[in-house]
Amino acid sequence: xxxxxxxxxxxxxxxxxxxxxxxxxxxxxxxxxxxxxxxxxxxxxxxxxxxxxxxxxxxxxxxxxxxxxxxxxxxxxxxxxxxxxxxxxxxxxxxxxxxxxxxxxxxxxxxxxxxxxxxxxxxxxxxxxxxxxxxxxxxxxxxxxxxxxxxxxxx
Amino acid sequence: xxxxxxxxxxxxxxxxxxxxxxxxxxxxxxxxxxxxxxxxxxxxxxxxxxxxxxxxxxxxxxxxxxxxxxxxxxxxxxxxxxxxxxxxxxxxxxxxxxxxxxxxxxxxxxxxxxxxxxxxxxxxxxxxxxxxxxxxxxxxxxxxxxxxxxxxxxxxxxxxxxxxxxxxxxxxxxxxxxxxxxxxxxxxxxxxxxxxxxxxxxxxxxxxxxxxxxxxxxxxxxxxxxxxxxxxxxxxxxxxxxxxxxxxxxxxxxxxxxxxxxxxxxxxxxxxxxxxxxxxxxxxxxxxxxxxxxxxxxxxxxxxxxxxxxxxxxxxxxxxxxxxxxxxxxxxxxxxxxxxxxxxxxxxxxxxxxxxxxxxxxxxxxxxxxxxxxxxxxxxxxxxxxxxxxxxxxxxxxxxxxxxxxxxxxxxxx
Ligand SMILES: Cc1cc2nc3c(=O)[nH]c(=O)nc-3n(C[C@H](O)[C@H](O)[C@H](O)COP(=O)(O)OP(=O)(O)OC[C@H]3O[C@@H](n4cnc5c(N)ncnc54)[C@H](O)[C@@H]3O)c2cc1C
Ligand SMILES: Cc1cc2nc3c(=O)[nH]c(=O)nc-3n(C[C@H](O)[C@H](O)[C@H](O)COP(=O)(O)O)c2cc1C
Numbered sequence: 001x002x003x004x005x006x007x008x009x010x011x012x013x014x015x016x017x018x019x020x021x022x023x024x025x026x027x028x029x030x031x032x033x034x035x036x037x038x039x040x041x042x043x044x045x046x047x048x049x050x051x052x053x054x055x056x057x058x059x060x061x062x063x064x065x066x067x068x069x070x071x072x073x074x075x076x077x078x079x080x081x082x083x084x085x086x087x088x089x090x091x092x093x094x095x096x097x098x099x100x101x102x103x104x105x106x107x108x109x110x111x112x113x114x115x116x117x118x119x120x121x122x123x124x125x126x127x128x129x130x131x132x133x134x135x136x137x138x139x140x141x142x143x144x145x146x147x148x149x150x151x152x153x154x155x
Numbered sequence: 156x157x158x159x160x161x162x163x164x165x166x167x168x169x170x171x172x173x174x175x176x177x178x179x180x181x182x183x184x185x186x187x188x189x190x191x192x193x194x195x196x197x198x199x200x201x202x203x204x205x206x207x208x209x210x211x212x213x214x215x216x217x218x219x220x221x222x223x224x225x226x227x228x229x230x231x232x233x234x235x236x237x238x239x240x241x242x243x244x245x246x247x248x249x250x251x252x253x254x255x256x257x258x259x260x261x262x263x264x265x266x267x268x269x270x271x272x273x274x275x276x277x278x279x280x281x282x283x284x285x286x287x288x289x290x291x292x293x294x295x296x297x298x299x300x301x302x303x304x305x306x307x308x309x310x311x312x313x314x315x316x317x318x319x320x321x322x323x324x325x326x327x328x329x330x331x332x333x334x335x336x337x338x339x340x341x342x343x344x345x346x347x348x349x350x351x352x353x354x355x356x357x358x359x360x361x362x363x364x365x366x367x368x369x370x371x372x373x374x375x376x377x378x379x380x381x382x383x384x385x386x387x388x389x390x391x392x393x394x395x396x397x398x399x400x401x402x403x404x405x406x407x408x409x410x411x412x413x414x415x416x417x418x419x420x421x422x423x424x425x426x427x428x429x430x431x432x433x434x435x436x437x438x439x440x441x442x443x444x445x446x447x448x449x450x451x452x453x454x455x456x457x458x459x460x461x462x463x464x465x466x467x468x469x470x471x472x473x474x475x476x477x478x479x480x481x482x483x484x485x486x487x488x489x490x491x492x493x494x495x496x497x498x499x500x501x502x503x504x505x506x507x508x509x510x511x512x513x514x515x516x517x518x519x520x521x522x523x524x525x526x527x528x529x530x531x532x533x534x535x536x537x538x539x540x541x542x543x544x545x546x547x548x549x550x551x552x553x554x555x556x557x558x559x560x561x562x563x564x565x566x567x568x569x
Contacts, residue, residue, distance in 0.1 A: 012215050058354070063489075131214075
């Protein structure tokens with residue numbers, strides 16, 4: 001399957017995780033990895049499965065590298081019908097009110113344009129004891145398996 | 156032979172420069188040199204002990220050393236003479252030593268006993284090897300400054316011992332906080348509330364404290380969205396009444412003088428900018444008004460003033476600056492990352508335009524005693540994690556001698 005990993009980050013944790021997920025999936029799939037800052041809504045296509053990896057900042061906001069993408073999504077009439085994605089969040093439960101809002105908002109932006117979310121959003125807690133990859137690798141494996149049912153023919 | 160880069164200062168800025176360099180060219184030789192036997196600068200010694208999530212960024216930095224080939228050259232302080240040697244040995248040198256000295260207010264009374272800078276206090280709280288002892292505080296504290304550092308200090312002073320569970324605060328600091336005589340803290344900002352430098356989330360976090368009562372003055376509405384967030388967060392705190400300690404916010408007050416009897420502080424005087432003065436009686440003044448170059452800073456102010464291109468961090472041919480050293484004491488860890496990427500790009504483009512000089516790089520350290528390398532730091536790190544007390548995630552080793560003893564002990568047995 002063709003997989004595109006897109007990350008939104010400020011201090012680089014999501015970027016490192018995205019690269020780790022790419023390394024994990026590369027053997028069995030055709031994987032690319034890019035910063036959301038380098039992606040426009042029109043670049044998103046239905047011939048690949050998107051894995052979104054995104055942190056949270058400020059008051060539950062998207063991280064800086066995801067903000068230009070979010071703004072162009074808001075102002076765009078692009079249709080993402082037929083696009084499939086899954087989302088993984090990085091956050092910190094110290095910020096309890098806005099815990100992992102960034103990844104939630106990113107998923108909302110995608111579905112608002114007609115994209116289909118595969119699987120539940122899974123999140124990492126920077127104040128918890130788990131390593132991000134220990135949660136993210138099983139998540140990636142599971143959503144890729146689910147997606148292959150949907151994308152079987154296309155990819 | 157690949158080119159070599161020496162980064163002086165293994166804080167977040169230095170580490171992010173190394174990360175960007177090695178991402179662009181994995182063959183580069185990148186060394187991170189630090190005066191301390193331990194890496195990560197203010198992530199270890201500035202970011203609050205009860206904000207462990209923020210310290211998670213060090214996992215990226217560990218990877219530099221563990222997988223990307225960067226080397227840690229710890230326990231080496233670069234002075235002017237050694238800097239020349241380093242410049243001769245490496246193709247590029249990046250000054251990323253940060254800014255460690257508490258900025259002074261420049262008002263009368265600042266040298267009275269009972270006046271302490273936030274940098275000095277946080278270094279002592281977080282077991283920095285060069286820290287002075289924790290100061291004796293009094294009952295009534297005036298905390299001057301409205302940045303995140305001031306709020307960190309306010310929160311720690313206001314927390315109950317249970318609220319520090321999960322932190323890496325050491326035994327001495329924990330006891331100092333638990334037994335602190337502080338009853339009353341007035342936090343004073345020069346700007347109006349909507350222009351305060353702190354982040355709204357830092358203020359919101361105070362709303363979770365269990366043992367404090369908080370008063371906030373009536374605050375005017377504002378048109379600025381960012382200012383409105385701060386005002387809302389402050390209004391959310393007003394009237395919080397939880398316990399014996401009290402916190403009062405004051406805004407728009409410019410420091411005029413610290414007053415004292417003999418050598419002790421008795422109060423601090425402020426002006427409101429319209430001619431009126433206010434005296435806040437107190438026995439302790441804590442200042443959190445920024446940082447400047449310390450004695451280890453390699454003549455920083457002159458170098459930055461004379462920079463070839465200070466935007467891109469180029470001080471002189473082959474000499475660069477990053478982080479707080481470059482930009483001043485402003486900006487968080489994310490800001491340093493963006494800036495470090497720009498500095499790295501500049502270094503790489505300079506490399507492209509220059510022929511390789513075949514400099515020795517890391518070999519300059521051969522035969523030099525006392526260097527703490529990354530494997531040594533891992534031993535210190537393991538000892539700190541293994542030694543964590545109940546309710547703590549780490550036991551920081553607080554002196555160079557103990558750090559070096561751990562390194563020496565393992566050397567004997569291997
Ligand atoms: C109290 C405090 C709390 C903070 N809390 C946060 C927070 O919660 N979140 C956030 O994002 N930001 C926070 N910041 C800001 C953040 O710490 C800085 O943006 C960042 O650390 C600056 O990085 P730096 O690498 O430039 O400097 P530093 O982190 O200071 O690192 C400089 C390193 O250089 C070394 N060094 C200095 N001189 C020499 C020399 N001559 N030779 C060899 N080595 C040398 C030092 O030992 C140090 O390790 C805080 C800052 C402070 C002061
Ligand atoms: C200033 C600041 C604000 C943050 N705000 C939130 C937040 O509101 N909610 C949350 O879940 N995490 C928050 N976080 C935690 C980050 O999302 C978390 O540390 C994450 O691992 C950062 O990933 P990144 O390096 O890819 O940006 C915040 C972190 C910082 C430093």
